[in-house]
Amino acid sequence: MRPVLTRRRFVAGSAAALAALGSRRGAHARGGVVTKRTRLVMLATGGGPRPRTERGNTAHALVVDNVLYLVDCGSGVARQLVLAGIPLPTLRHIFITHHHSDHNLDYGNVIMQAWVSGLRTRVDAWGPPPLEKMTRLYFEMNAYDIDTRIADEGRVPLVPLVHAHELSQAGPVMQDERVKVTATLVDHPPVVPALAFRFDCPDRSIVFSGDTNKSDALARLATGADLLVHEALWVAAVDRLVARVPNAATLKKHIIDSHTSVEDAARVAAAAGVKTLVLSHLVPADDPAITEQMWIDAARPHFKGEIIVARDGMAL
Numbered sequence: 001m002r003p004v005l006t007r008r009r010f011v012a013g014s015a016a017a018l019a020a021l022g023s024r025r026g027a028h029a030r031g032g033v034v035t036k037r038t039r040l041v042m043l044a045t046g047g048g049p050r051p052r053t054e055r056g057n058t059a060h061a062l063v064v065d066n067v068l069y070l071v072d073c074g075s076g077v078a079r080q081l082v083l084a085g086i087p088l089p090t091l092r093h094i095f096i097t098h099h100h101s102d103h104n105l106d107y108g109n110v111i112m113q114a115w116v117s118g119l120r121t122r123v124d125a126w127g128p129p130p131l132e133k134m135t136r137l138y139f140e141m142n143a144y145d146i147d148t149r150i151a152d153e154g155r156v157p158l159v160p161l162v163h164a165h166e167l168s169q170a171g172p173v174m175q176d177e178r179v180k181v182t183a184t185l186v187d188h189p190p191v192v193p194a195l196a197f198r199f200d201c202p203d204r205s206i207v208f209s210g211d212t213n214k215s216d217a218l219a220r221l222a223t224g225a226d227l228l229v230h231e232a233l234w235v236a237a238v239d240r241l242v243a244r245v246p247n248a249a250t251l252k253k254h255i256i257d258s259h260t261s262v263e264d265a266a267r268v269a270a271a272a273g274v275k276t277l278v279l280s281h282l283v284p285a286d287d288p289a290i291t292e293q294m295w296i297d298a299a300r301p302h303f304k305g306e307i308i309v310a311r312d313g314m315a316l
């Protein structure tokens, strides 16, 4: 006779199984629901500045104990956060890897949109020069709206909340009670400096390559990390990609010289000894001839760990 599994027992059993799984992964139980302290959300996973119907311009969210650390701010990042269910006022830190518009176009906008959504607390922004000037000029450009909302809607002054910090070299970036952030310089000509960031969180370590060609410095930064979020280029498709634009020859040279093939991204993951390689900032971002399985198959011979092809909104 089959044992009767009541819903109550099933739920209790499931919770126990999840708790066991959670403790193995360093997660913890809160009110009977197992949660990871650190959640990575792949907000937008395409490379390149064109707006697209799928794979938005680069942005990644790290949520640690419900505090938002944002890595890059491609166009549409605030909307991607809303779609992911991440409250905008939880924004605490922003990290910009480099000043290409597909990584920074909504840097000021996401702060403004967090503010109009109720942000009243400090935001620190970290990235290469001229981040301080960009921050100042953004607020200058939007002074009319900001001042109007303070006077008319009773909002707190925005400018004093935001503190920009310029980074030009490898080393420690910041540390608080939840994360320790370290940067290294990567090679993304002609954009200098270009940065990769490592986040050592309570239960996981996560590294973001930023944009780079194959980088030994990145492999060193990522040594032993749980997740490496690495940009990936499908070299054979570059001709099709650049054929859409009049500056094809120079664009092709930039793409090849300053990005990492999917095969080399896997080699960097192997050299670093990471557990999981997450392919993001995919170039091309929207070529239907290149399937997710093809990205994985290209990486697989060079890396034995878990390989994930990121999609917009994917939580890891």
Ligand SMILES: [Zn+2]
Binding pocket: 098, 100, 188, 191, 211
């Ligand atoms: Zn770039």
